[in-house]
Amino acid sequence: MAETGFARFQGKVALVTGGASGMGREASVRLAREGAAVAVVGLPDDPRGAETVQLITAGGGDAIYVGADVSREADCDAAAQAAVDAFGRIDLCLAAAGILHARYITGDPAEHDLTPGTREGHVINKPIEYWEKVLSVNLTGVMLTNRAVARRMIAQGEGGAIVNISSGAAKIPMPGSAEYSVSKAGVWMLTRCIALELAPHNIRVNTVAPGVIDTPMALGLSQDEQRRAAFERIVPLGRLGEAEDIAEASLFLLSDHAGYITGQILHPDGGLFTG
Ligand SMILES: NC(=O)c1ccc[n+]([C@@H]2O[C@H](COP(=O)([O-])OP(=O)(O)OC[C@H]3O[C@@H](n4cnc5c(N)ncnc54)[C@H](O)[C@@H]3O)[C@@H](O)[C@H]2O)c1
Structure with a gap:
């Protein structure tokens, strides 16, 4: 039976x-x-990582x-190994690392270079290295993370659970951001393929595909009062999502409460992609 109360992950290790x-x-x-020991993975030298640990x-x-x-x-393998070295095993994985565009670092709207002189970063104008950068982090990065942890879960022989963060952009085309939409659609299909491959090992793999969430990635929208208000009017639940909305959806899928769910996509989006 699934654990009840607020200790769903007692004795588990998460990456x-x-x-x-x-x-x-x-x-x-x-x-x-809720009881898990956590290997918090982020870019080397990102000072925000120590804050999360703190x-x-x-x-x-x-x-x-x-x-x-x-x-x-090599980094993904080393990160998975670091979790095992520190805590003895890996049971859970949330692959949330991602970038909105090739110059993305902290979400500062000034980072968003739409390739001046072109029409807002359309595919026909986009530098190939911009395309490759987003695909390498958002799609290849999820694949590398998944297999680094899955190899260790398989060796442990006790199953596991993985959640990959995709986006509503997996289903809704975003002109000017084709590489982002394509990467997130790829995460959705990757999840389904890997879910079938890992099911015999009792490792569940699901996708959480958020709407627009008030995190560093959405600073361009959330800090612009007019854009924010206009956006809130079109979300059926009338607000931007919060990081906790996505964390809770992810924790559900990682928990034993979702023990018969694999290969699925869940949209915490306030109803945005419903109609
Ligand atoms: N905020 C939104 O509206 C929204 C909507 C849908 C999906 N998403 C997705 O949610 C996920 C989390 O984003 P967020 O909104 O919390 O923004 P965020 O910028 O706070 O989080 C992204 C994290 O990924 C890290 N990262 C970037 N490149 C990396 C790399 N090469 N290796 C390791 N780490 C790297 C960043 O440093 C950052 O900590 C992303 O995959 C994003 O695409 C966000």
């Missing part, structure tokens, strides 16, 4: 990419609050920060 900020940080804190340890939880670029296979 969370994108854990230095936004929804990855929120999920890391909540996983730890939030967890201040609450009595157990966490380490592991610097890794998820687009590099």
Whole structure:
């Protein structure tokens, strides 16, 4: 039977990419609050990673920060190994690392270079290295993360659960951001393929595909009062999502409460993609 109350992850070890900020940080804190030891994975030298660990340890939880670029296979392997070295095993994985565009670092709207002189970054104008950068982090990075943790879960022989963060952009085309939409659609199909491959090992793999969430990635929208108000009018539930909305959806899918769910996509989006 699934655990009840607020200790769904007692004795479990989680690896969370994108854990230095936004929804990855929120999920890391909540996983730890419910008993998991957490390997918080983020870019090397990102000072926000230590803050996530501090939030967890201040609450009595157990966490380490592991610097890794998820687009590099050796980094993903080293991160998974670091979790095993620190905590003995890996049971859970949330792959939340991602970038909105090739120059994305912290979400500062000034980072969003739409390739001046072109029509807003349309595919026909886009530098190929911009396309490759987004695909390498958002899609290849999720694949590399999934297999690094899955290899260790298989060796442990006790199953596991993985959640990959996709986006509503997986289903809704975004002109000017084709590489982002394509990467997130890829995460959705990757999840379904890997879910079937890992099912014999009792490792469940699901996707959470958020709407627009008030994290660093949405700063361009959330900090512009007019854009924010206009957006809130078109969301059926009347607000931007919060990191906790995505963390809770992810924790459900990681928990034994979702023990018969694999290969699925869940849209915490306030109803945005319903109609
Ligand atoms: N905020 C939204 O509206 C929204 C909507 C749908 C999907 N998403 C997705 O949610 C996920 C989390 O984003 P967020 O909204 O919390 O924003 P965020 O910027 O706070 O989180 C993204 C994290 O990924 C890390 N990262 C970037 N490149 C990396 C790399 N190569 N290796 C390791 N880590 C790397 C960043 O440093 C950051 O900590 C992303 O995959 C994003 O695409 C966000």
